[in-house]
Amino acid sequence: MDGTTELLEADRRYLVHPLHHPDDHRQPLVVVEGKGAMLRDADGREYIDGLSGLWNVNIGHGRAELADAAGAQMRRLAFASAYTGATNEPAVRLAEKIVGLAYPSSAAVYFTTAGAESNESAFKFARYYWKVKDQPQKTKIISRIHAYHGVTMAAMSATGMESYRKMFGPLVPGFVQAPAPYAYRWSGDEEPGIGAADAVERAILTEGPDTVAAVIAEPVMGAGGVIAPPASYFPRLREICHRHDVLLIADEVITGFGRTGSWFALGHWGVEPDLVSFAKGVTSGYLPLGGVIASKQVHQAIESAPADRRFMHAATYSGHPVCCAVGLRNVEIIESEGLVERAAVMGQRMLAGLDELRDLPMVGDVRGLGMMCGVELVADRATKAPALGLGGRVLRETLARGLLPRIRPGSADPPIGDTICLAPPLMTPPDVLDRIPKILREALVAATS
């Protein structure tokens, strides 16, 4: 038995994978090495990393600087508590750096170790804020259909895709979903950005503004199929949240740290959130780290609370010195190599290349912002009937041609076709980037002939 065969036998016996099902695990991809935008598997085959790992390896694979930063910090001090009354330098320096790069109103950072934990924490920040303001009944969270906010209990309850929730109910009470700004399938009379923002307002009014703590929104929906909003959406949503005294949480777990061509994505539309969830790109995935950025107003509520109403939220690894040292080095690399500006330029190039696929009959929509793009597949372009099941065949064909994208499986209700999600590292060289639409064209043709 060769090494890989033995490994896979042990895998089947001992490992439960995220989203596990044995049918989807008959021939798992065993990635053994990464360099820049490229991955190599156990059989020596090379792939373009079309999703930067899981939307997170922003600076690319194999950067020794991050290994050096981790090693140096581990040797000096591997762990230190950051609970109130104690601190450590990497956590302070990274928080300072992030506040400087985020929104003008951003004030302070609470660190977590993942995206879902960041959103759980953001919900608690929102509830805490209203309790400090003597409005303890403001507890509900409004999110959007097709949203992905992670799958811990509260994050799952905000996630707007039924497939993630079906086997794990009941959901946490007080989570409500409104339609997304999904221009391709918008059927209302209003312009989709305005109509979708107004749909959130209707949800706030139905629930009662005095019961709603926050609206949570990904600036560009990622796992839901790379749904980029019309420019009118976030300015209108911000105004609605202000008017009804509801906090706006930006889930920037994917969009933070340069992915869309801006350090944080609501900057594209001149909008500032009250809370920002981040993770993934803060360390480019080299170590687990996430967090919540609080605005001055929210931070002030924590700073001014009496001792008996303190912020009793915590985690052992909040402000982990090694993760923060790696985060700091990663952010310095994004900055010094101009990767945010590069994501804007290269993202346009990728979208323009993918746009040429529109002549293929199964391509319904091509969309994106910066280095995150989606190609939605349809069974019929005229009716926009979703293509369901085609994505898996396309994936097999792209893998055979050296491209690893991610497929968002579609659904009949609400309608969305299988969507090919592409978000390669921000440093992907132009010649590699230009291969992506070419491979995808061949794969789409092969998968449908």
Ligand SMILES: Cc1ncc(COP(=O)(O)O)c(C=O)c1O
């Ligand atoms: C927008 C968004 N929020 C939250 C999460 C959850 O992050 P994690 O898997 O680190 O818990 C993800 C993961 O893909 C995400 O894309």
